[in-house]
Amino acid sequence: MRIGVHPNNLHLRLARVWPGAFAGLDPIFVPYGEGRDTASLLESGAIHFGGTGSTPPIEADARGLHIEYVAASAPRPANGAIFVRADSDIGSVADLAGRKISLIDGSFHTYLLARSLEGEDLALGDVERIESGTRDSLTELLEGRVDAWVAMSPRLEKAIGRPDLRLIVRCGATIPNRSLFWSLARIGLSPSEIAGIASELARVGGQIAADPVRAAHLLAENDHSGTDAEAWERVVRSRDLSVVPIDGAVLAEQQEEADTLFRHGHFDRTVAIGGPLEATE
Template structure:
């Protein structure tokens, strides 16, 4: 437990610090009056106590739902549309949106009691559970294997994953792409130790990739499409036939136990915004573009390619897949001990 917390914290701090990206302002400060970037690993958002030792009674009586989100994805759309805010406002409940640059620091905030709910890829909850974070998987989106990939420069001599042997590969440690890299290397007959991992947040990874300081970059959407267009980067391997790459919706155990009605309202509104986006790609892109910093045509292209839908509860095959992800990290000694995903999953038998 001790080793995991302290191995994750420097990474999460790096992620929070490296929030700007050329051509993509996805991690810029939120202009909303009820949202703020986290400045440290466990910092509470504005308007909340600066400690995780909040009493159970105060938490139960709170009329604020705190949602962690990233500058892309369904929760970002949900925030932009404002439908959840309006629904809960009618019940005397306000929503506080807290922006994060990636999944690991988002779940650190969940662990610290700074947020109640959020969404990440498949790998961050694995590390968070191993670190003792009181989280619960409450729902997920369909697989999106093409939503992440290993990129190389257009003129790179690397033509296949096996060519990565001995090369520097940049990626966000503990994120969804971490597992993609593990699976791609294994499929190519390489060990994790055969490459030189360079742990960088998306902004810093892009800079290193663009300057030629790393040989490859493993990254997710929307950074993926932006890099292909702006840098003319070439896909060496995406997640097809290797990983599921699901987005998971996660909540604190306390929130799921004390506020199941609020939790269900979030999930229902998330499904509604998914359905709206599927029928309104252009409008959704126009809504997000000024806030994310990606031009509407590129955003429309990205939105058309991603899967939609919120699936609840988790079926056994999804839980089993997450267990395989966890076991892979244990085998590589990146987690200190085995974990049981089933223990923190709202699932059906």
């Protein structure tokens, strides 16, 4: 089983170094740069499944790739937020209109921003989305090159409490922010393989939650960003690492996100989760 692992999926990142993880599936862990690459790696056969935020599988379904959902994490309300500078004249989401927002576009950042804006009768088109890419978003915010920053773990934990930053939105009040583990129908995972993956994700998650200190040290030993074990321990302890099989409630959340992003013009057609694309008029 070729398992895709990118730095922002903490569950699979830890599974790669956790003793015995996925042993029954003869695992080959395939590292790659970021969650938005998951669909292309699945499409090429380089991996058999991966884990991302909620948005990349919807992006893949929008391309007609026919997603096979495998499992879902618990909601992760602490893993995303929008910050501005402490001295900014932006007091709330309503003040983001016309401003530059740094984010990883096409990730859950886009959905968090869209739902936050909707609460103020704004849309994605009312702000300027700046792709963060490999740039240092925090530096760009502090130097005034962007007006707000959509952040996630582990940088989020370092940002909270900084005197030069102010938090205006937290994920938990806006979106479920689950991790989704998924494949493509063309890969042909069997029902027993899907059940086995979901079961192993849940087992490993339980072991990690029971030993956050060990998990934090494993992350720090394999981290090139300079995040230390103490910071990683805060991240691990903040997560509900339980994993559940896909059910109707999770698919309904995905459909709600797809519909929201269509309303905001992120997609040029509706996306039916678990079904074909609907034609535009």
